[in-house]
Amino acid sequence: MKDQMPQAVLAPPWKLQVEGVAKRFVTRTRALAALAPVSFQVREGEILCLVGPSGCGKSTTLNIIAGLERPDSGVVRTDGHLVGEPGPDRMVLFQEPALFPWLTVLGNVLFGLKLKPCLSRVERLAAARFYLKLVGLEGFERASVHELSGGMKQRVALARALAPEPELLLMDEPFTALDALTREQLYGDLQAIFAHHRKTVVFVTHNVREAVCLGDRVLLFSPRPGSIREEFLVSLPRPREINNVQLTELAARITRALKLHMGPDAKEVPA
């Protein structure tokens, strides 16, 4: 009988499984359902983009995967194992660079590496330098954080997140605070990095073009409480140019779908 087949044969090798995860925030004045039960899976090496209007629970989803927040119901698994406390197997890139101003650029990248007990001092230093070079910041090792531009800070944050070689990279609108030019440059660089160092990524954004430019797959969230409404596969060849015609067409299609899900009275239209 077919349904009696062992699980291992049937199930694809999911790197990340989010199963029925829901979250309510209870404050002094009100209870707010941020996330309706949400389920999705991510394959090894896949870049999944979560797109939705602001306040729909995208960050909440990411925080739950990271272990920074506990779901009210549902579970998150990486490689089939339940996720608990935050840990260096799931690194997060926040909207703010969140670098430590009391450390140098190199010190920041070393921070996560020092928490990996298996590495020697020399190996840590080599890894930090390697990833700083990868994000294009060779020679800035000794700089203070405040000496860097916004884009450079986000690059350091990327190096810091990549250096401990996490199983999963979680990115929460990491480019939103940057100017358009810097952002476009980073789209290119990020794709180049992922082309050689494939990562499993969950990328949250409210920018549909960004999602189409970077993602293998795009999930559309409904307004709060967030739930998944639609899924789009992006099979455009890489590297993708943000102003590419096909990319623009697909982005327009997704934007139309997004507006539809937001309903006629929706005021906030994502870019």
Place this chain on the structure above:
Amino acid sequence: MKSWMTTSLCVSAVLAVWQGLIAIGLLSHTLVPSPLEVGQYLVGAVRDGTLWDAFSVTLRRLAVGYLAGAMIGVPLGFLNARFTLCHDSLGLLALGLQALPSICWSPLALLWFGQTEWAMFFIVVMGTVWSVALATEGAVRNLPPIYLRAARTMGSKKLHLWIHVIAPAALPFILGGMKQGWAFAWRSLMAAEIYITILSGFGLGHLLHYGRELHAMDQVFGVMLIIVTVGLAADKILFGPAERSLHRQWGTDR
């Protein structure tokens, strides 16, 4: 214009006006000595060693009491920020005692320790510890949560988080608290020295006190000048460079 030039010009102007007012008799000479007399007193006091003795006695008391107070206050602040139990008990105590003018400790200090160095020590510590503890707790509680979130995702927790993230992130604000603690320590020591006579050492406060008893106005003014200078020097030598280097690293200097 260089700032030291502005400063010296300003000081000379004040001295000149002061001397002038006395010369034309607008200031009563029994109440206000002339700058020259104050200068003569200071030179004399330096020559016969009284000033240096008093200065070193006072500074030793201040340094020892302040260091002890800060060494108790900073960990106490961390405890209060970390444990609700500490916050609700010791934190409340700190809040209450910080509001107590430190001279109010001297009757208790006299009864407990008599006219000894320990009384001085006790008063300075009490003047320092609570404000340092409160400032430290405030610094830790008001940290931007993003630092903690970033650190936690990298696997930092418990003691590692406290040593490598919370403490350095709070350091600029703790330094502000230490500076305030220093001001409190200095005030409490001067109050104590004026109020309590101790045979084991005459400090600057005692010199000031005896200046009043002997109606030696040059001494009163001279010692006050020294006290002001010590306060300024602490700011310029002790806290100024530390603050500047922190601001440079954090990029918060103007």
